[in-house]
Amino acid sequence: MDDQSGPGPLVTSRLGYLLKHAHREMDRLSNEALAPLGIDARELGILLVIASHEPGSQQQVAERLGIDRTSMVAFVDSLESKGLLTRHPHPDDRRRNIVELTDAGHHTTRTASEVTQRAEATLLAALTTDQAQQLRGALQRILAPPG
Amino acid sequence: MDDQSGPGPLVTSRLGYLLKHAHREMDRLSNEALAPLGIDARELGILLVIASHEPGSQQQVAERLGIDRTSMVAFVDSLESKGLLTRHPHPDDRRRNIVELTDAGHHTTRTASEVTQRAEATLLAALTTDQAQQLRGALQRILAPPG
DNA sequence: TATTGTTATACTCTATAACTATA
DNA sequence: TATAGTTATAGAGTATAACAATA
Numbered sequence: 001m002d003d004q005s006g007p008g009p010l011v012t013s014r015l016g017y018l019l020k021h022a023h024r025e026m027d028r029l030s031n032e033a034l035a036p037l038g039i040d041a042r043e044l045g046i047l048l049v050i051a052s053h054e055p056g057s058q059q060q061v062a063e064r065l066g067i068d069r070t071s072m073v074a075f076v077d078s079l080e081s082k083g084l085l086t087r088h089p090h091p092d093d094r095r096r097n098i099v100e101l102t103d104a105g106h107h108t109t110r111t112a113s114e115v116t117q118r119a120e121a122t123l124l125a126a127l128t129t130d131q132a133q134q135l136r137g138a139l140q141r142i143l144a145p146p147g
Numbered sequence: 148m149d150d151q152s153g154p155g156p157l158v159t160s161r162l163g164y165l166l167k168h169a170h171r172e173m174d175r176l177s178n179e180a181l182a183p184l185g186i187d188a189r190e191l192g193i194l195l196v197i198a199s200h201e202p203g204s205q206q207q208v209a210e211r212l213g214i215d216r217t218s219m220v221a222f223v224d225s226l227e228s229k230g231l232l233t234r235h236p237h238p239d240d241r242r243r244n245i246v247e248l249t250d251a252g253h254h255t256t257r258t259a260s261e262v263t264q265r266a267e268a269t270l271l272a273a274l275t276t277d278q279a280q281q282l283r284g285a286l287q288r289i290l291a292p293p294g
Numbered sequence: 295t296a297t298t299g300t301t302a303t304a305c306t307c308t309a310t311a312a313c314t315a316t317a
Numbered sequence: 318t319a320t321a322g323t324t325a326t327a328g329a330g331t332a333t334a335a336c337a338a339t340a
Contacts, residue, residue, distance in 0.1 A: 007192070007211045008199035010260075015267045016177055016188055018286035019170035025290070026163045041163055045154070052155030059298065064154045071331065073300060095298040095339045113157075120162045126288045134278070135285040139165035141273045143172070206321060218308065220323060242316045242321040 022123070029119040037112055038082060044116065046075055047084065047109045050101055057096040058087075084108055169270070176266040184259055185229060191263065193222055194256045197232065197248055204243040205234075231255055 011017055030041040039047070049064050050056075062072040076099060079085045084105035090096040101109065124132040158164055177188040186194070196211050197203075209219040223246060226232045231252035237243040248256065271279040 005211070007196045010195045010199045011192055012287075012290075013283075014195075014263065015270065015283065015286075016170065016173045016263070017192070018283065018290065019166055019173055021290050022286050023163065023166035023170050026166055030163055045158055045164070048157045048161075049154045052157045057298075064152070068332070069299070070301085070333085093298085093340070097299065116161065116163070123162065123289060126291065126293070127285055131281070131285055131288075134281055136160075136162065136165065138274055138278055138282040139162075139169050140159075141278075142270060143159075143165065143168050144273065146273070204321070215309070216322070217310085217324085237321095240317070240321085244322065 026120070026123050029122055030116050033115040033119040034112055037108055037115070039079075039084070039108065039112060041116070043075065043079060044109070044112045046079065047101065047105060047112070050085065050099060051106070051109050055098050055100045057090065058099055059096075061099060079105070173267070173270050176269055177263050180262040180266040181259055184255055184262070186226075186231070186255065186259060188263070190222065190226060191256070191259045193226065194231065194248065194252060194259070197246060198253070198256050202245050202247045204237065205246055206243075208246060226252070 006012065007017075027041055030044075034040055034044060045065060046061065049061055053060075053064070058072050058076055059069045062069045076085065076087065076097075080087060083102060085099050085101050087097040087099055090098050124135070127135065153159065154164075174188055177191075181187055181191060192212060193208065196208055200207075200211070205219050205223055206216045209216045223232065223234065223244075227234060230249055232246050232248050234244040234246055237245050271282070274282065
């Protein structure tokens with residue numbers, strides 16, 4: 001306790017620092033909330049992408065998430081072994097694995113969405129409803145493609 | 148272009164997604180702006196911590212940044228080889244290395260702060276001055292220790 | 295010849311353990 | 318015995334290359 005713990009205001013006022021640590025905290029809260037469901041935040045992202053689109057190949061899911069197909073294999077392996085999704089070959093192109101949520105996968109996705117929303121509320125507890133809404137809106141505007 | 152690129156709104160409205168990608172973009176812009184100075188955002192963080200406190204040991208700097216002392220060695224090696232800081236033994240305890248910015252280190256830190264501030268402005272270009280200020284404030288409030 | 299999924303490999307980042315020199 | 322710095326090692330995470338099946 002003999003150093004004033006923390007990097008100091010020159011660092012903590014930087015946007016990169018703030019975003020990094022806010023994300024780290026959000027990730028920690030999400031994974032804590034998801035642990036009882038047997039998945040982590042990364043896996044929930046994959047489930048949500050699958051739930052959001054027509055059934056597609058592993059590669060399509062990977063592209064939408066911005067990860068490469070070789071990494072996708074292990075994620076699909078894991079989610080399949082948990083019974084949350086199924087692989088089956090595309091009838092017209094047997095090179096492709098169509099990945100689809102199982103009933104359990106749909107259920108877990110819904111439950112996971114609820115618990116992560118509560119985790120978000122925990123992170124934002126220090127803000128008013130308006131401030132929270134403005135934060136979300138500002139981040140969305142930042143990331144929207146310029147045009 | 149045959150998939151509507153992007154993971155879909157179920158994912159992109161999640162706070163974890165927004166914070167992660169906003170940070171990724173900030174990091175990209177910062178590193179791009181810092182490249183001509185020969186440092187990256189991580190190294191600037193270290194320089195800023197050193198600039199913000201009385202001269203201290205490597206371990207103190209590492210603790211303030213939340214990284215361990217073994218990783219610190221390589222960072223200090225790199226910054227020392229660039230002439231931005233110096234190591235010298237503490238006169239009363241020769242186990243410790245006191246790290247201090249050189250004149251070049253102070254100059255680079257000042258210049259780097261300016262260019263990263265412009266990088267922040269680029270990230271926030273879609274926001275009004277008020278909105279940008281509110282975003283920064285909201286993030287700081289989120290990360291402030293509860294009390 | 296090109297593409298999908300897969301496996302094997304390498305590379306980065308970080309954490310853990312062990313060594314040295316000081317205390 | 319404990320601590321600061323260092324080095325060596327191992328572990329996650331991710332990217333690249335090569336291979337099998339299919340188109």
